[in-house]
Amino acid sequence: SSGINAEYGAAYPVTDEGRGFCIFFALIGIPLFMACLAVYAQHTANFIRWVCKKLRSIMGGQEEENETVQQIVTVLFCLLVILTFSAYLSYKEKWSYFDSIYFTFISFTTIGFGDLYPQSSDTLFYFLFVFFIILGLISLGTVIEAQTTNFSKFLTFISNTCECMCGKCLTVEKDTMSEYDQDEVNHTKAIHDNKV
DSSP: OOSEEOOTTSOEEOSHHHHHHHHHHHHHHHHHHHHHHHHHHHHHHHHHHHHHHHHHHHHOOOHHHHHHHHHHHHHHHHHHHHHHHHHHHHHHHOOOHHHHHHHHHHHHTTOOOSSSOOOOOOHHHHHHHHHHHHHHHHHHHHHHHHHHHHHHHHHHHHHHHOBOTTSOBOOOOGGGSOHHHHHHHHHHHHHHHHHO
């Protein structure tokens, strides 16, 4: 009996040996693949930073503007990859453009429902498919990496303004906080003290 059902989009192991191999492979393969994607995303983000820095030096501008430009460029890069791959899928698979965007987003975010999957079987298609999936994962990782600082600031703001169940403000040790964060905590405490 076959160890795996080979239909694309519905591949799964059907024997105990195949299932055991999938567990073993996933334990090693997924972390290794994610580590490689993180490295490539970091290199892509560094390249975008370098390009933005060069543009800033040519056109003039401030460092704060450079960070905003970097974030915009990373989002545009990711959108370009999504829209390009979606256009290719729409053409090749005869899908609506919305279905292609849906499939691309679900694939790039590694959700992969399996409700849509390509039927093409030529070698060039498989090469481009794998290329775009990896490029999409890298571009999405680059966006996430670029937004990490903003997300961290947002979470710090939320944690500094929320009250825990005992009625006291959540705080972080003063020596680990920036001056901005400390001002936010002091402001939140003052608001809390006025309520009590």
